[in-house]
Amino acid sequence: MLKAGILGCGAICQRRHAKEIAANRNCTLHGVFDPVTERAELVAGLYGGKVYKSADELLDDKDLDVVVVCTPNKYHARYTIKALENKKHVLCEKPMAGNLKDAQDMIDAAERSGMKLMIGQSQRLVPAHKMAREIIKSGKIGKVLTFSTTFGHRGAEGWSIEGKPSTWFFKKEEAIFGAMGDIGVHKADLIRYILGEEFCEAAAIIATRDKKYESGELIDVDDNAVCVLKTKSGVVGTLTVSWTYYGGEDNSTIIRGDKGALKIFVNPDSPILIEYADKTVEKIDAGTIQTNEKQTDSGVMDLFVNHILENTPVDISGYEGYKALEVIVKCVESAQTKSTVKF
Numbered sequence: 531m532l533k534a535g536i537l538g539c540g541a542i543c544q545r546r547h548a549k550e551i552a553a554n555r556n557c558t559l560h561g562v563f564d565p566v567t568e569r570a571e572l573v574a575g576l577y578g579g580k581v582y583k584s585a586d587e588l589l590d591d592k593d594l595d596v597v598v599v600c601t602p603n604k605y606h607a608r609y610t611i612k613a614l615e616n617k618k619h620v621l622c623e624k625p626m627a628g629n630l631k632d633a634q635d636m637i638d639a640a641e642r643s644g645m646k647l648m649i650g651q652s653q654r655l656v657p658a659h660k661m662a663r664e665i666i667k668s669g670k671i672g673k674v675l676t677f678s679t680t681f682g683h684r685g686a687e688g689w690s691i692e693g694k695p696s697t698w699f700f701k702k703e704e705a706i707f708g709a710m711g712d713i714g715v716h717k718a719d720l721i722r723y724i725l726g727e728e729f730c731e732a733a734a735i736i737a738t739r740d741k742k743y744e745s746g747e748l749i750d751v752d753d754n755a756v757c758v759l760k761t762k763s764g765v766v767g768t769l770t771v772s773w774t775y776y777g778g779e780d781n782s783t784i785i786r787g788d789k790g791a792l793k794i795f796v797n798p799d800s801p802i803l804i805e806y807a808d809k810t811v812e813k814i815d816a817g818t819i820q821t822n823e824k825q826t827d828s829g830v831m832d833l834f835v836n837h838i839l840e841n842t843p844v845d846i847s848g849y850e851g852y853k854a855l856e857v858i859v860k861c862v863e864s865a866q867t868k869s870t871v872k873f
């Protein structure tokens with residue numbers, strides 16, 4: 531039985547990881563830490579395990595096999611590297627780090643230690659997204675020409691356990707990025723995953739339009755962005771993110787090829803819709819996607835536990851986390867320099 535510890539007992543811990551550890555028959559929750567002790571006590575009370583007094587006490591616990599890092603982004607690299615050095619497998623939430631150097635250090639620490647590192651790029655595990663990858667591989671929509679992918683909802687303050695404009699998600703110091711790092715990184719990873727290729731060029735406009743601190747000042751991270759991206763094979767498309775979709779969430783992706791269009795989570799009645807060039811339409815029921823209001827089992831913890839027990843290479847590895855983060859970093863660079871960035 532693998533013993534897991536969780537750092538950070540906020541929304542993703544409570545709504546996903548603690549629950550999914552408790553439901554896995556090969557893993558048990560051994561303990562948790564959160565600087566807000568009541569949150570740690572709540573999670574330990576619901577799912578078992580002890581409450582550590584500090585992050586270091588958890589990271590130094592020789593009994594732990596697995597550490598799940600679900601803290602504000604600023605701490606991801608530091609905690610992950612220490613856990614790996616202490617011979618623990620690590621599941622670290624996205625974005626894996628606040629910069630590419632830290633992300634590379636995390637990958638190197640995993641290699642040195644021989645322990646497994648997985649990044650919580652959970653959109654890949656959504657059944658409709660897995661199916662989309664297979665559809666693209668099968669050639670059903672032909673040669674891929676362009677795409678558009680969007681992730682927008684009403685904002686991180688409605689999701690975070692802190693539930694108010696003082697959430698860390700709105701502070702550059704702790705979050706490093708705004709909506710781009712929170713939800714843009716999901717879509718950057720998703721398109722890489724579905725198309726099976728890497729991006730090499732980015733041009734982005736990134737803005738803070740609406741979110742404010744309690745003082746009434748605009749937040750110091752982005753709440754909206756539109757990015758134009760190009761893949762190595764020449765596919766061009768747009769990635770749009772927003773924390774200000776007050777009229778309802780949008781988590782849709784459209785991939786267009788020379789034989790038709792693959793639409794994912796565009797039509798509420800049909801998670802996958804293929805509109806062929808000859809005007810025929812194929813509807814595929816591939817299940818739903820988690821929304822901020824409705825969480826379903828993500829499969830992240832089950833996958834990680836299987837990787838550890840079966841000693842298989844991690845599907846959503848540090849490298850995958852790095853490449854998704856790289857897209858966000860390059861988009862930020864493009865927005866700041868008002869130029870197209872090649873990478």
Ligand SMILES: NC(=O)c1ccc[n+]([C@@H]2O[C@H](COP(=O)([O-])OP(=O)(O)OC[C@H]3O[C@@H](n4cnc5c(N)ncnc54)[C@H](O)[C@@H]3O)[C@@H](O)[C@H]2O)c1
Pocket residue numbers: 537538539540541542543563564565566569585599600601602603605623624625650651652689690691692697698712
């Ligand atoms: N994969 C996904 O779909 C997904 C979804 C949501 C959040 N996330 C990621 O999970 C991470 C946590 O997000 P969240 O939504 O749970 O945020 P949250 O605001 O709900 O909770 C964060 C928790 O971390 C605690 N914390 C702060 N500093 C800490 C420290 N030094 N050590 C330990 N704990 C600390 C806070 O007290 C809080 O309880 C973020 O990196 C976020 O991007 C991933």
